[in-house]
Amino acid sequence: MSSETKSIESYVEKPRTLAELREGIASGAVKAADLAASYYDRIAKVNPRLNVYLSLTRERAMEQAARVDEAAAKGAPLGPLAGIPVGIKDVLVMKGAPATAGSKILEGYHPPYDATSVTKLEAAGAVLLGKINCDEFAMGSSNENSAYGPVRNPVDTERVPGGSSGGSAAAVAANMAVATLGTDTGGSIRQPASFCGVVGVLPTYGRVSRYGLIAFASSLDRVGPFAANVRDAATLLGVIAGHDAKDATSSPAPVPDYAAESDKPVEGLRIGVPAEYFGEGLDPEVRAAIEQGIASLKAAGCTVKPISLPHTRYAIPTYYLVATAEASANLARFDGVRYGYRSPASETLAAMYRHSRDEGFGAEVKRRILLGTYALSAGYYDAYYLKAQQVRRLLADEFLRAFVDVDAIVTPTAPMPAFKLGEKTGDPLAMYLADIYTVTASLAGICGVTVPCGATKAGLPVGMQVLAAHLNEGTAFRVARAVEATCGGANSC
């Protein structure tokens, strides 16, 4: 150890696995009510420092835990998540619980309905602990855009947890929930999972219902799980996936047993490694960790092939045009009329709209609304929005072609490990570039899993992104399991 080594404040604690907990609950050795209470104790202890939970849904959680314990005592059949404590990103609504989306403009709002993913989790027996902090309207890559203060990374509290689902990643890393839900529009599940050393899933677009998700960019928004290991994440996805009549874009495709899929060996799978994700700007320690992970896949019997995705460099500009254009339309609904914040004492309706939005929205949200409105405005629509949609087609086609020759594509999830709080807040463009490896899959609608894959010398987690074709989550889980088996621990690869 050099004398420069600083003591790092860490809150990392690994939750027990779903299999272990569920067996305990089924046998009566673990009471769901005690488990929930122990999680609320843990939250009370570490939340003041990490700022993960914005509100707790204790009454509802304890009622659910009591139902599970009663069923277990009677020997009644238990759901796949019976008694499992789960946290919910605060862009998904829970009936009667505050829903802020990390924004002041929704302060005091208690939605009168549940998101479909929330309904499905509870039907499977999950105990929902509360609502979790995130970047305002899921816009950000560091969780520093929350109106309720940043989340700190449990691995090193001077660093960001990533974003926008930074709280959902931190909750699992610090054992403030066994699993969580987040949302991913341009990388908002994968990048924070990578920064906090947990597993995060980007399901295929349409795989999980968006009903009850406060919309950011509707053609890109996905709901997905975080967990401490790949198999648990696969189980969670199996619960929340499926068609929903309340979301017209949700897919009618049948839902496979993802956990069982993840158990299958990877021998013989063809793995593509795109050169464009290993170029300039990639942190050398991240590169080294990912190369180790790729070597472990080769050792497990995969065929590793170099591939090329030449349009990758156009993904960030394409993404920030498409996402902001959709956001500018989606966020028009926040006007001080039906819910949330209304600026007091405006003389006219038009002034009330403007003042409520000006006082209610943070700087990044305004920036994106302005950019999106600009890209859609008369005279610029063809040059910006239409052009971006055309390039989106090129990016998607490029992935479809690549998946003819390979079963999965592996890349670093982010070009760098977790950065320091405040490091990028002054430069929006630098912050956007933190999403450089994740926005491509977002635009193409394909699925992926990020899995811990070694660490830097300073002990910061590195994540490997495993991408698969539309509706091929099972393949992504299999590959991620193989990486986890050899490179999952902080320095074990």
Place this chain on the structure above:
Amino acid sequence: MSAKVTVEDVERVAELANLELTPGETESMLHDLNAILEHVAQLNELDTSGVEPLAQVSELKGAGGTSLRRPDERQASLDRAAVMREAPETDQVFFKVPKVIER
């Protein structure tokens, strides 16, 4: 596509988006928008003539499709009282807002 955004552009777009910016905010948004649009301009390098725009990925081959339509049947909507409770100002039946037209 690489045209510089001006203060007037920012003010016009803010008006379209129902945002009221302080002079300080306008200045910093002007700077950020120009930086972002300069980055975005690299899309000009690509010849996209004849490329069909992609607005929705579900149509892509193998993406799962979304041809299901729900039957057109009457369904219960949210409870009015529960909805009205969340609004800043109502008369329990309608949302109330400041006056719309000057007289």
